[in-house]
Amino acid sequence: MLSVVIVNYNVKYFLEQCLCSVKKAMESSGTHAGPDFQAQAEVLVVDNHSSDGSIDYLQSRFPFVRFIANTENTGFARANNQALQQCRGKYILFLNPDTILPEDAFGLCFSFMEAHPDAGALGVRMIDGSGRYLPESKRGFPAPWVSFCKMSGLTKLFPHSKLLARYYLGHLSPAATHPVDVLSGAFMWVRKAVLDKTGGFDERFFMYAEDIDLSYRIQQSGYHNYYLPTPTIIHFKGESTRRDVRYVRLFYTAMIQFVQKHFTGPGAWFYVALLRSFIYLKSIGTESRKEMKGKATSLPTSYITGNVENVVHIIKKIGNKRIIEGGPDSADELIYAEGLQYSFKDIIAAMQNNPAQKKIRIHAAGSNSIVGSDSKNILGEIIILDN
Known part of the structure; x- marks a missing residue:
């Protein structure tokens, strides 16, 4: 039915949150995809020789995941292809480890692909760790003029121009479904029959542009790539690689x-x-470029909302933040605790309603960490909780 492929490199705590959301999405998929969806779905994680003990940490926590351990960093494209050879699904989802999905993600994507036989692949609306829309959710092919506009700054100056902002297809509303040229490899749902025609990722691309290349070949094979505004996922930026x-x-x-x-x-x-x-x-x-660091005058204040039992657990464990009870408006950052009373979908919706651009951290029920990321230029924050 569905094979989820994730390539991991030294981001075990972000991957922990991702896998928690994947598990919930599998459990919730029956509404749209039928009762057999979860039983037939599979998750494969290829670890590219991480040095942070990712497999030892995650394997016992997620027994439904098939882990593949590489003895070297083979790159994003080759690692994905390695898992692809073992996939049994009708659809393949290439997913980044620094993502969080809403519970209805799989069902909505499955329904769309079943209803649109012309669709070779689809991508979805992505937001960053502060709830901001990520324009790379939909892109045009980087033809010479398109790239020139992007590199020269014209795209930034005229973000909605059909002529000057084609790199991010700025003239197309992020709130509507569109056929697009390029999908992001962070969430790329592809029909397996199409991959049988096109082949997987081109392994000459060690990292980056392999999603552009595959999107191009999917279109060349006669299929369309689609952008969907729902579901919306979180894509923390700058986790696997720093913007240096x-x-x-x-x-x-x-x-x-x-x-x-x-x-x-x-x-x-x-x-x-x-x-x-x-x-x-x-x-x-x-x-x-110099990194500017301000001097903190006091401990950052955090407001925790969400699942009550998770809140109690977190308050006992955080030692470098001051937990406040007054409300979210008076806090420096918000911590959303996922659980029975507060779903991943609820968290994603709340993140998009963040006009003050407060820092946001997420704790999945049953996980041993809290994660967040404020910028694509620096690594995100990880708070490790004791068992």
Whole structure:
């Protein structure tokens, strides 16, 4: 029915929250996908030689997951393909470990794919760890003009222009369903029959641009890629890789690989030269950027809401934050405790109603951690709870 594939590299606590949400989504899928969905679904986690003890930590907590341990970091594309060879599902969901899903995610996606035989793949609306919409939820192919507008800043200046903002398809409403060019590899639901035609991810891409390449090949095979505004998922940014000089070089080198693979003609060399120049300029800017740190005058204040028994457990364990009872408005950050009284879907809805842009942390019922991420440029916060 469905095979969920997750590639992990040193993010065991974020993956813990992700797997908690995956489990709930599997249990809740019967409403849309039928009672047999959960029994036929499978979850495969490929660990790319993590040094944080991910498998030892997670295996006993999630016995329904099939863990595959690599002895080296094989890269995102190869690790996904490794799991793909073992998948039995009609649909394959390539999912990042730093994501959290609402309970109805699988059922809604399954229903859409069943009703749209022209759909080769779909992606969904994504928000970051503060509840902000992530524009990479839907993208256009990075043709020369599209990329020039993105790199030159024109896309940022005219975010809704059909001509100048095609990189993020800014002219298409994030609140509506659309056929789009590129889906994000953070959540990429693909028909297995289509992957049998196109093949999996191109392993020449070690990291980045492999989702663009696969999206392109899906369209070339005669199918459409769709963006869905519901369900909405959380995608914490900057967890598996930091947005540093190495990231800049890896990302734009992957873009050069994509251009060299799919673009020909006299303009291709200029496009590659433009990308190489941008790598150089962006690297200089990243290296020279100083991180500004303010001096904290007191312990940060946290307001906890959600499942009552989880709240009691968390209050006993947090030692570097001051828990307040006055209400969310007077707190520096909000901690949402998922459980019977507060679902992942409730948390995601509340996060999007965060006008003050407060820091948000999430604790899944039964997990041993609280996680949150405020920016794609720095690693998120992890609070480890004692058993």
